[in-house]
Amino acid sequence: MTNGQIPKKMRLGSNEDDFYQRLQQQRRSLPIHPARGRLIHEVQRHSSVIVIGETGSGKTTQIPQYLYEAGLHRNAVIAVTQPRRVAAITISKRVAQEKKTELGHLVGYCVRFEDVTTDSTKLKYMTDGMLLREAILDPLLKRYSVVILDEAHERTIHTDVLFGVVKAAQRQRAEQGLKHIKIVVMSATMDVDHFSKYFNNAPVLYLEGRQYPIQVFYSVEHQTDYMFASLVTLFQIHKKEPAQKDVLIFLTGQEEIESAVKSIRDIAKEITGAPNLVVYPLYSSLPSFAQMRVFQPTPEGCRKVVVATNIAETSVTIQGIKFVIDSGMVKAKVYNPNSGLDLLKVVRVAKDQALQRTGRAGREAPGICYRLYTEDEFETFSNTTVPEIQRCNLASVVLQLLAMHITDVAAFDFMDKPSPEAVKKALEQLELLSAVEKRERYKLTPLGRQMAAFPLDPRLSKVILTAKDFQCLEEILTIVSVLSVDSVLFTPPNKQWCHENFIDMRNMKTAQEVRRQLKEICERQELPIQSCGRDTVPIRKCLAAGFFMSAAELQREGEYVTLSTRKVVSIHPSSVLFRCKPGYVLYNELTQTSKCYMRDLCVIDAEWLYDTAPNYFRNKKPGR
């Protein structure tokens, strides 16, 4: 999809009807159009259908319309889920245009902080996380007659949980004699059998796309320095290829990308007899005005080079890319459930990810992809990226499943199960927070049910719900909001001039919106929003109630050990507590870099830990 806006040129000199006619003509010329009848037929006959379509097939905009036009919505709502907010919003805008209706009526969207739907909305584009949240209130998804799960191959944690939730809703609605629900899974994967089997051997429809052929070249030898190799490759292309043929380079992170951009600009100055280069970095923490630069059309006689993270694999699509240079590396978060330790590590991509990168070269014309690894090396890459649900903390997901009355989470029908240890760990954490209790089975406590209403890590929900006992919810709402978004403190990549007051506006605005949302939920739960003034004790006691399992104790030698696993840790140099030596601290996060660092700290008294979790600390003896 493009950005869903109507190009200005199209509007000028043509009246509204012409515009609409042209849209309809475009619809009919999409590669998916000939499959319309078959698709409707299959969805009528089967309760679940898998649709495999390459990019550019038009499946995301057209299939929901086809089903609606065939009356398959049966006067209820067709939900179409997307992993990303922007996609949900822009696609719904496009479909509203095609349906010639105002957005929010027949066609609408629903993402966090924004619900553009009405009672008349029948085609509802939404994020997968949003539908999952709705399922907590209504596990049978009664408002929906069809659920379309798009981009299923991305296997986000939300999509994976939704697979099980919609499948269960389908079965239970049938058992209870309620109106049936159709499931359509749309994916670009080649692992079709896996999807089909999971959905009771659902039929598979293959759609043609509009992907142009791409030639793939591998390195002849193993590359020890992919940064260097990417520069060499770029300038080989640059010297022989005509201008306007743009290049996209995949590297791993901000620092690497900024340094590559600088090198490219420096080298380009020395080169004569080749087109001018315009070079742009692209990564998510880049301010959006800087991200937008990559969309500027390449000036006449120039070549555009974009050096990007994996943001350019799916989230950002750049027109005019002819060459892709793939380092074969990606920076990924590695989570260790036992130590609770996070670390960012540069690792090999999987084959599916390499394929996705390659595909970025053939969106408008045939392209070429240079892989900076040998074909033999490629063969050793794993086939698919491990689904998110198998590599992160499950506390939040398990709480949500319990809130949907799924009592045996370990036996839940996941397409790919998380490890039993990870589920056990999550249940233990929830038990420590008093969100669940173990009888014969784990059961949600009233506190746990309240916690599930918050779109937060359970530790943060617990902090909020503790605040009413300490009359400090006003302050806690702010602290929790800031803790639940990316850092609101801005570190300029080049430290020449600190004109932004070191505040990241985007993240600060998100924190504001989060606070507004959390406050609403608190008001609905009738929690009194009171302030404790300048006294920080009640605030820190609340934080202790949610984070007591993330506490560390100062040792005689001047270092810290965690109370949970006796791991040696240090205060991060960016903390205001660096060089201070408080006896006890709570931390939000452990990050392994040159040392194991605690981030986002709070000074506490050992006594508070006993007070808030006496059983947990009985054998750990902080301060005794």
Added chain:
DNA sequence: GAGCACTGC
């Protein structure tokens, strides 16, 4: 005395 892949509720 430091180094921040990407999403989402």
